[in-house]
Structure formats: structure tokens, C-alpha cells
Amino acid sequence: MRKSLxxxxxxxxxxLVACQGGAANVDDLLxxxxxxxEADEYNEAITDLKAAVEADPDNSKAHxxxxxxYNQTGDLMKAADEFRTVLELDPDNAAAHHNLGVTxxxxxxxxxxxxxxxxxLELDPDxxxxxxxxxxxxxxxxxSGTDPTAPPDPQLLEQATTxxxxxLELxxxxxxxLIGMGNVYIQQGxxxxxxxxxxxxxxxxxxxxxxxxxxxxxxxxxxxxxxxCEAYSHFLALNPPANWRIQGExxxxxxxxx
Numbered sequence: 001m002r003k004s005l006x007x008x009x010x011x012x013x014x015x016l017v018a019c020q021g022g023a024a025n026v027d028d029l030l031x032x033x034x035x036x037x038e039a040d041e042y043n044e045a046i047t048d049l050k051a052a053v054e055a056d057p058d059n060s061k062a063h064x065x066x067x068x069x070y071n072q073t074g075d076l077m078k079a080a081d082e083f084r085t086v087l088e089l090d091p092d093n094a095a096a097h098h099n100l101g102v103t104x105x106x107x108x109x110x111x112x113x114x115x116x117x118x119x120x121l122e123l124d125p126d127x128x129x130x131x132x133x134x135x136x137x138x139x140x141x142x143x144s145g146t147d148p149t150a151p152p153d154p155q156l157l158e159q160a161t162t163x164x165x166x167x168l169e170l171x172x173x174x175x176x177x178l179i180g181m182g183n184v185y186i187q188q189g190x191x192x193x194x195x196x197x198x199x200x201x202x203x204x205x206x207x208x209x210x211x212x213x214x215x216x217x218x219x220x221x222x223x224x225x226x227x228x229c230e231a232y233s234h235f236l237a238l239n240p241p242a243n244w245r246i247q248g249e250x251x252x253x254x255x256x257x258x
Contacts, residue, residue, distance in 0.1 A: 030059075032048045033045045043073070046070065050066065063085045064086045064096060067079045067083045067086065071099070080107070094119075098120040098133070101116030104116060105133070113137045114138070126170055129167075132177045135159075135162075143187070157188060178197050182214050186217055195218045198214050209244070213240070220255060232255075232257065
């Protein structure tokens with residue numbers, strides 16, 4: 001009987017040691033995966049974080065980081081799956097709701113994004129980034145009606161304004177929210193106010209193509225061709241993505257810019 005007890009005790013020690021070794025290995029994988037993620041080494045991050053979730057499927061941190069890595073590589077469906085897994089494991093994770101909302105937005109599902117941003121704000125109402133993202137999503141919805149000749153939805157524009165203002169109350173001069181507000185005012189025909197706000201944004205982020213493009217649009221809509229051409233020229237000098245660059249060049253051609 002004594003030998004049996006000794007054997008059981010020894011086996012228990014081996015099991016405990018194995019479990020501790022597995023936990024340490026997961027921690028190492030998480031640390032390495034996070035480091036790769038912060039260094040923009042996304043494929044390496046995915047390798048480590050996939051190993052972490054295989055070793056510990058209920059580790060919400062590993063799933064969250066893996067979702068971020070997938071998002072950065074453009075594998076949006078896998079990113080969404082990981083963030084949904086986080087929420088199954090940790091329903092009150094505001095950051096997971098936020099990131100899932102961003103992923104839905106990138107997947108061109110703004111209504112699903114709105115639901116996630118609202119859920120995030122219920123858990124963390126003082127997050128300026130989520131207020132901004134919700135405002136940006138409302139703005140997209142306001143402009144995405146079935147009739148391209150119809151004016152933007154005024155109710156959705158007002159909801160966008162509310163969220164951008166909330167972001168700015170929480171984070172003064174937040175450039176993204178200022179640019180968002182500027183775009184709302186352009187849609188509402190308040191070009192002077194849009195120009196003022198977009199100039200404030202450019203003071204915060206002088207190298208923002210988004211701000212200069214919106215500023216060019218505001219000047220063009222107000223009839224100030226000279227300043228519109230200057231703003232669009234700044235925009236093009238910042239090397240925007242090709243499809244966006246084409247829009248800027250077309251705007252300049254329409255205005256007759258030099």
C-alpha cells in the first residue's frame with residue numbers, strides 16, 4: 001500500500017510539473033507573440049499566438065492578440081473569429097467589442113460594426129477611440145443610401161456629430177474626430193466651419209492626407225479654387241493610396257488646377 005501511495009504521489013508531482021511547464025510555455029508564446037506584433041512582424045506573431053491558443057484554447061489574451069495579428073495581415077474573417085472567441089470567453093471585454101467593430105467596418109458591414117461599438121461603450125463609456133469609430137461608421141451609413149443622388153441621411157449625420165463631439169470632450173483636439181467633424185460639416189453645407197475644424201486637425205497632424213483631402217473638398221465646395229488646389233496638392237504630396245490619389249487628381253483636373 002505504501003509503494004502505491006508513493007507512486008501516486010510521484011505521478012501527481014509529474015502532472016503538476018507538466019502543467020506548470022505548459023503554463024510557462026504559453027506565457028512565453030504570448031510574450032513573444034506580443035513582441036512580434038509590436039514590431040510589425042505579423043506572420044511571426046501569428047505563428048506564436050496560434051501555438052498559444054492550441055496549448056490553451058481558453059486563453060482570451062492569446063485569442064485577442066491573434067485577432068489583432070490577423071487583422072494586420074488583412075485576414076479579416078479569421079480576425080473576426082478570434083474576437084468573437086474572446087467575447088465567448090470574456091463577454092465584458094470592451095476592447096474585443098471595439099476590435100470586432102473595427103473588423104466588421106473593414107468587412108464593409110457597418111451595421112454590425114455599430115452594434116459592437118455600442119456594446120464597447122456600454123462597458124467603457126469614456127473611450128474616445130470607440131466614440132470616434134462609432135461616429136465614423138454613422139457617417140459612412142449616412143452616405144451609403146441606395147440612391148447616390150439623394151442627400152445624406154440627416155439623422156445619421158447628427159448621430160455621427162454626437163459621437164465625434166463625445167470623442168473630443170474626452171480627448172481634446174483628437175485629430176481623427178476633428179477630421180470626422182469636418183466631413184460632417186461638408187455634407188451639411190457648412191463649409192466655413194468645416195475649413196476651420198480641418199485646419200485645426202492639420203495643426204495636430206500636418207502629414208494627414210485625410211485632412212488635406214477633406215480641406216480641399218471644403219474649399220472647392222465653397223468656391224475657393226485657389227485654396228482647394230493648394231490643399232489637394234498637399235494631399236498628393238503625402239503619397240496617398242493609388243485609388244484615393246486618382247480621386248484627388250480628378251478633383252484638381254475638374255477645378256483646373258495648375
